[in-house]
Amino acid sequence: MEDLFSIFVRAIFIDNMVFAYFLGMCSYLAVSRTVTTSVGLGAAVIFVLGFTVPVNYLLENFILSRGALSWLGPQFAAVDLSFLTFIMFIAIIAAMVQLVEMLIEKLSPTLYSSLGIFLPLIAVNCAILGGSLFMQERNYANITEAISFGLGSGAGFFLAIVGIAAIREKIRYSNVPAPLRGLGITYIITGLMGIAFMSFMGIEL
């Protein structure tokens, strides 16, 4: 149990998707104009990451990696399908995003209309595929660890996008040099936020 909690906290603060690995940068910059839309996108990312990371974990461990097919019989023990990883992961992600979209449309039409175009765009958000690939690199022991890693990474993204949106709403009233306005200043603020997040580095959990 402690293990799961420390993986969760690590994924939020120390290995933050946005500040430590720059994943999901495109939607992070494009959708962070107001706090309300960024809360919606952040919640959707938590949801999708919490689903896709464990599903891809099962896929990786029971189908793709070397020797994973041995549950079919001893003659499959030497099969190594790991070169299919990218295609399978992205297919799962695209399918899951489609599924989540259909579920939300059915269960909560108001949330669906407020998320709008962002929902399908999550499929090409690099944070989602990045989460699965990091999960593969770090060899988590079982599926609950993979779930807590997925939820933690999503929460880290949520925190980052809501934070930058709040700062951007405030900075509209500041006197920023004209060529730096908009994109440029957003990069620099993100850099400064990243430096702040680096203070978590080196903490052992």
Added chain:
Amino acid sequence: MSEKNTAPKETLFSPKNRKLLTEPIGKENPITVQVLGICSVLAITVQLEASLVMAISVVAVMGSANVIISLLRHGIPPRIRIIVQLTVIASLVVLVDQILKAFLYDVSRQLSVFVGLIITNCIIMGRLEAFALSNKVWPSFLDGIGNAAGYGSILLLLAAIRELLGSGTLMGYQVIPNFIYQIGYEDNGLMILPPMALITVGIIIWVHRHRDRSLVDVS
């Protein structure tokens, strides 16, 4: 082919086609103007060598993805086009990944998951959607190469700045002579850390928009 037939047809490097190739390097740069494909730019620019490999990979994937999608553009049903595009890109990236693993193993270890993340690099997806789906093969090819080159140029510029100031080397060779270190010069360790990549891009955007006032964000 007779003279009469070729006259109305556009030549391979007509001004319009040349513009497709050169615009994305400056005025329509994918990184600083269109805000596409940021993630990998920031993460792998600590060293020039890795960035060079990454830039070449993206040029290869993007040029061929644009050609393939442009060839298929009349056969793809619009409802499933995203899945088709992702499959094409993913197959090309698998090829690049296997080639890197076979011939440049060290660099491929260094790039870690970021080769795989070329798949979700929004610059590729974005150009497929915006250009290749509605244009002929040759312009699409030029558009792909041009945008990838614009991406690569920022990548290399950033990597050169960071590696020179951060570790005093370029491509792994020491550039700053020893006597400067003896006077008391020190490498700026901050440049190697991830946040400085963001701040450096911010400064590049500042300089770019200062020189070209039409790009200034008025909102």
